[in-house]
Amino acid sequence: MILTAEKISRSFPRGSREFYALQETDITLAGGRMTVLQGRSGSGKTTLLNILAGLQSPSSGRVLAQMTRGAEDGSVQGEMAPAATDLYSLDDKELSRFRNDHYGIVPQGQSAVAALSVLENIMLPGTVYSQDVNLPEKAQALMERMGIADLKNAFPKELSGGEMRRMSIARAMIRDPQVLFADEPASDLDDENRDTVFSILREIADEGKAVLVVTHERCARNYADEVYQMDAGALRLA
């Protein structure tokens, strides 16, 4: 999938003036590529990610999702499908379904459903619409990949920060999405855990997914195809 944002911006009323959390921006995410987005706190990184991820509508501009044929087998240069989907022209039902079908999202901060075990948390997105075939096997494989297989029956409140992050990534991958969004997936992790998370994200990109990572960590650059810098709502290539 190729995801293109055209002239998107987002403003909020602050006092009597409009405050631009995101100034007019173009950005493209493509399968097989890992894009890293850095910037100071409050610079608008999450705002941009949310708009691309279909979670928050932009004040202007549009987000187009272009399906590519052959994306399933990991080939990047798939033939263009005829029409692109304008995300924010979909109604809530369609957009929700779109997120579930094509996106894997690791939100910023704690993101566990408290009443569900690790295994259930990971399987959850696969049960919202018709249940995926082999869901338990898929979840098992993902947990092993993330090194949390021993924790399958643990509940979120028993997990460490790093284990929680890895659970979130596994959950984001359960529907085999074409785009993976990760907002601060390595914050408050030790160096070793941080490196594990970034190399997993790199692997996922290498499998043909488009990956967008928002992070403060400088070392993320070592894994990225592109690095963007966000400054007070303005985006530039670093």
Next chain:
Amino acid sequence: MKIFQKLPLLNILRRPVRSAVLLFMVAILSFTVFGGAVMVSGLRRGMASLEDRLGADIMVVPEEAAGKDGLESIVLQGNTGYFYMDDTRLEEILAVDGVSQAAPQIFLASLAASCCSAKVQLMGFDPQSDFTVLPWIRKSYAENLKEMEVVVGSDITSEEGDTLTFYDVDCTVAAKLTKTGTNYDRCVFAGADTIRVLTSSSIGKKLNQFSEIDPNHVISCVLVNTQDGADMDKVVSAINETVDGVTAVRTGSMVSGIAGSLNGISRIVRVMIIVVFVLAFIIMMIAFTMLINERRREFALLRVFGVSQGSLARSVWSEILLICLTGALIGVLAALLVTVPFSGALQGRMDMPMLMPGIASMLKYLLLAVLIAAAAGTLSSCWNVNRVCRADIGLALRLEK
């Protein structure tokens, strides 16, 4: 079942303390609605059944037995007692203008002593003229009562075929009567002739308060039906004027005291239901608001995973309704456990007849209690559910990261 569909149930099961508190509140609401409805209906039925047992327009008793210490103390308070007047009064009453039917009854009370099986109220009726006791007996016993045969009220522990002894005279229990919820359930009935034998024996043993009477020529009260179109009040005054030493009262006036307190109780119960509903509504509104607010971020997460506003709303509603329905059933069950076994005690305490409603009415009240609990649950949280389901996902994700 799929995890997302199971989420409402899991949220309840895996937060036992929170769920228990919510269930308890809903249960209190349905307990009050169901218990209140059953109690009022039981009292109404009890009163209707008392009216049936007193199924006469007018009651005539000896002057000294009128009022609280006499007949009403036996019929309404469930005390035992007896009083007599000469049986010639019956003829005089029948002669009064407007009287169409007059049936005598003769009372006796047994003693808690070695001569008697138990201390109970005995009531004798005249099979030829009776029109209140016999129709009731007919429901349980089709044959005519023979000499020394008795039928017992439903609260008397003897069974058909048992022998009961009164003043050292053996009687056979021919049948047990259906429940009326009134003090008649604790009486023993027999033909007038049988009662006269027992009365003679009680006089012979010097155990009767009235040693001078001739048991074969006394009666205790006369039940009177008036002719169609006759003015009952006029008939009452005519009896009081023309027949010596008796007091006639309209049975309605005996029942009306009960009807008055029944209306009072109904009103109290209705107010109680409204107060509990309002309180439960407010508490549920606070509780469900807390339940929803505390999980705003979690709901936003579900939206992130692709749950639409509609299915998120369905999921939250399922959880709330599951709590309301389960809580309501617990409340109803608790109310049943309290009202059914203790209806007798309640009746005794309140001096009010009480007859539990039948299965059909019980089901109706059950439905009512469940509906009211569900309505309280949905009404108290619909605004909040709507709000969180439509909330901006990006904004909700910023909460307590």
